[in-house]
Amino acid sequence: ILNVEQSPQSLHVQEGDSTNFTCSFPSSNFYALHWYRWETAKSPEALFVMTLNGDEKKKGRISATLNTKEGYSYLYIKGSQPEDSATYLCALSAMDGGSQGNLIFGKGTKLSVKP
Amino acid sequence: NAGVTQTPKFQVLKTGQSMTLQCAQDMNHEYMSWYRQDPGMGLRLIHYSVGAGITDQGEVPNGYNVSRSTTEDFPLRLLSAAPSQTSVYFCASGGGRINEQFFGPGTRLTVL
Numbered sequence: 001i002l003n004v005e006q007s008p009q010s011l012h013v014q015e016g017d018s019t020n021f022t023c024s025f026p027s028s029n030f031y032a033l034h035w036y037r038w039e040t041a042k043s044p045e046a047l048f049v050m051t052l053n054g055d056e057k058k059k060g061r062i063s064a065t066l067n068t069k070e071g072y073s074y075l076y077i078k079g080s081q082p083e084d085s086a087t088y089l090c091a092l093s094a095m096d097g098g099s100q101g102n103l104i105f106g107k108g109t110k111l112s113v114k115p
Numbered sequence: 116n117a118g119v120t121q122t123p124k125f126q127v128l129k130t131g132q133s134m135t136l137q138c139a140q141d142m143n144h145e146y147m148s149w150y151r152q153d154p155g156m157g158l159r160l161i162h163y164s165v166g167a168g169i170t171d172q173g174e175v176p177n178g179y180n181v182s183r184s185t186t187e188d189f190p191l192r193l194l195s196a197a198p199s200q201t202s203v204y205f206c207a208s209g210g211g212r213i214n215e216q217f218f219g220p221g222t223r224l225t226v227l
Contacts, residue, residue: 032212032214034215034216036216043205043218043219044158044205044218046215046216046217049215051213089157093214102148102160102163102173102214103214104160105150105158106157107156108157
């Protein structure tokens with residue numbers, strides 16, 4: 001079973017701080033890397049999907065990069081706001097014989113932004 | 116579009132009872148899946164389906180059955196509930212080569 005690691009497990013920042021967290025994954029059998037944002041008492045929502053080494057995606061103050069050769073992705077939040085407080089999930093879809101592109105999720109990074 | 120819908124939102128069962136969690140999507144997605152979310156464990160795949168009539172096991176399938184008679188519906192059955200199945204259950208659908216997942220609102224299940 002492929003393993004997706006996220007760090008840190010949790011992060012507490014002040015409003016206005018910029019922050020970043022990491023998703024690590026095995027570089028073999030890679031197909032796509034997904035980032036989801038998961039607010040408390042809601043369901044996960046897709047932020048980005050990246051497939052190519054060197055991919056960079058941006059949505060407002062949030063951006064992500066991908067390095068498939070070394071097996072990591074970074075998520076950056078510039079000027080954190082209290083509404084950014086959520087758990088950020090990383091998920092890998094890999095291509096092997098039986099997985100049919102199933103997503104393998106990391107345990108997430110829980111971000112808390114204090115006003 | 117309603118997206119992915121799940122019912123019920125909350126359920127309390129006694130050990131040994133059976134029930135079905137309902138999931139439906141109106142996006143014509145071929146791929147549907149069920150996850151459970153437990154503290155410190157992240158999202159774990161229970162069962163998935165790549166199309167009507169096709170289902171397969173995920174990481175934690177024991178104690179659960181699924182069927183996929185239509186593209187829209189993917190119910191999850193607990194045949195004999197156990198306290199270890201207390202969890203939050205999410206249904207998701209997606210498709211294509213990227214398989215971006217769209218999640219339902221979740222069902223919070225407690226087994227006493």
